[in-house]
Amino acid sequence: MLVVDAMGGDYAPREIVLGVQDFVEETGEKIVLVGRENEIKKELTKKGKSLGYIEIINADEVVTMEEKPTVAIKKKESSVWKGLQLVREGVAQGFFSAGNTGAVMASAVLCLGKINGIDRPAIITLLPTLTGQTFLIDAGANVDVKPENLFQFAVMAQVYLKTAYQIKNPRVALLSNGEEEGKGNDLIKKTFPILKEKISGFIGNIEGKDIFRGVADIIVADGFVGNIVLKTGEGLAESIFVLLKNEVFTGLRGSLGGLILRESLQKIKKRLDYAEYGGAPLLGVNGIVFIAHGRSRRLAVRNGLKVMTKTVESGFLTELIKGDFNVWKD
Amino acid sequence: MLVVDAMGGDYAPREIVLGVQDFVEETGEKIVLVGRENEIKKELTKKGKSLGYIEIINADEVVTMEEKPTVAIKKKESSVWKGLQLVREGVAQGFFSAGNTGAVMASAVLCLGKINGIDRPAIITLLPTLTGQTFLIDAGANVDVKPENLFQFAVMAQVYLKTAYQIKNPRVALLSNGEEEGKGNDLIKKTFPILKEKISGFIGNIEGKDIFRGVADIIVADGFVGNIVLKTGEGLAESIFVLLKNEVFTGLRGSLGGLILRESLQKIKKRLDYAEYGGAPLLGVNGIVFIAHGRSRRLAVRNGLKVMTKTVESGFLTELIKGDFNVWKD
CATH class of the missing domain: 3.40.718.10 (Isopropylmalate Dehydrogenase)
Structure with missing residues (x-):
């Protein structure tokens, strides 16, 4: 199961929710959408089987696109933080956001921690x-x-x-x-x-x-x-x-x-x-985190989630943890 | 009068010589071509008035495109060094080369010196x-x-x-x-x-x-x-x-x-x-030096010489010498 930040991105929540529905319709994978529940519900269309695969977790706070990472990481009721928590707890296998790159990165490092041997994700x-x-x-x-x-x-x-x-x-x-x-x-x-x-x-x-x-x-x-x-x-x-x-x-x-x-x-x-390639993974944190372009629309979200599923299933994280990162330093 | 390095560039001396002839035909400006005299003469076509405006100065050594600047600056019989000397002596108002960028730069700094206040051209x-x-x-x-x-x-x-x-x-x-x-x-x-x-x-x-x-x-x-x-x-x-x-x-x-x-x-x-825009000037040396793309052909040479003429006539160098480059340093 993947978690998606419904509130991140220039076209959130509308395009994020639509992209998630497209993805779910096509793959039958389960998704948790984190964000303001009433805003998310307004965007969910009643089509097909998708509703049965989507769970909503309410998060009252929103990290804006301009927010400083140092401010953002303090918002523990935000969609970013609550979404990352689900990965940390092992409830979800990955977190996807088209939101503020710096804020998502800083939050991911703080919430999930870095992989042993990696100084900078x-x-x-x-x-x-x-x-x-x-x-x-x-x-x-x-x-x-x-x-x-x-x-x-x-x-x-x-x-x-x-x-x-x-x-x-x-x-x-x-x-x-x-x-x-x-x-x-x-x-x-x-x-x-x-x-x-x-x-x-x-x-x-x-x-x-x-x-x-x-x-x-x-x-x-x-x-x-x-x-x-x-x-x-x-x-x-x-x-x-x-x-x-x-x-x-x-x-x-x-x-x-x-x-x-x-x-x-x-x-x-x-x-x-x-948009064809969707999100870009943040490598080096203890969990799978994809950060998509702020301008992502439904197609980018759908495609990003597909790449993310592939990454989760490939055992990437297990292999990364085995990596040898030792090297001499100046 | 401008000096042109006839031996610099992937298509030297042929395309350089042709570009110089085009420029001279069009503008009536005088050009000194520096390089291996017999090779330059082979490329000079006998057209129109251009021959009367072109002077050749022989230089036996050639700076290759791959040569290290530290090696190149020692070649005092090269087309680069002999060309720059003409600028230093005030015989010519500018030097043009499509040759090895690093070598031309290092030679220009050594031969012409830097303008007062400029640490790095x-x-x-x-x-x-x-x-x-x-x-x-x-x-x-x-x-x-x-x-x-x-x-x-x-x-x-x-x-x-x-x-x-x-x-x-x-x-x-x-x-x-x-x-x-x-x-x-x-x-x-x-x-x-x-x-x-x-x-x-x-x-x-x-x-x-x-x-x-x-x-x-x-x-x-x-x-x-x-x-x-x-x-x-x-x-x-x-x-x-x-x-x-x-x-x-x-x-x-x-x-x-x-x-x-x-x-x-x-x-x-x-x-x-x-090629439409010709060469790029090296700013900060005591003289006007244009360095063109190694792949320059006749059109780029002609256009570069036009921009160079404009730069010489604009009084750029006199104004640059008056510049205030003082600033606090860390």
């Missing part, structure tokens, strides 16, 4: 490439890190891909400003030899232009760089689509060519759309 | 946005920097935009992982209050998704992040065009729609293409 996120997919860790959880943190990110990511995605020996790369060993800022230069010695599957540095070429399964960066890469990609893709729309549709409007182009663009957008 | 590069253009500084010169370096980058960039681009009060932003003051890694958090106090036109932090929206004229980042942002953008744009080509042209091949689409894509590609 990190967010891993899927990125579509020309040939398939790659995973970026850390997508924004930790802005200032040490080499041993990046090493731990790499180990956690490998365990995640091996279990939840059945990738046998995931290729790990460091994101840098040049391919050769010795390129990079101080952090990357110090991390390189650690990964080289300890990570089977380490392929060295890659550059920004290689991200979408699919040369690595796992791309390791600190959360500051990771966040900027993700948002730059998101912004650029949107800008190109705006330009295409302005440029091309003017000439093709109403024609068969226009129709074909529109369909193709939809396909490409779908390939690039975070 | 930086590369500023133009990026197209939805509404026009923005400038990113540092595009890759300095991987590990201090807050006072970012402050100096901001001041230099403002002087550059005011003089060479006649933008009156350029808006300056810090690239971060969130908009609010207090977001960012340690470097950004420490830089924010300095810019806030000292830079008129400082608009605060922006995120990666804002880069292409045209909200700022100048985006300040360290060279590690700057390089990754630029290359991520380049790689993603290329990937989207590959996907578009595969998806769309299959359906539209040979049709009128296909033709219109092809034209529109060319337009957009042109808008995003670094």
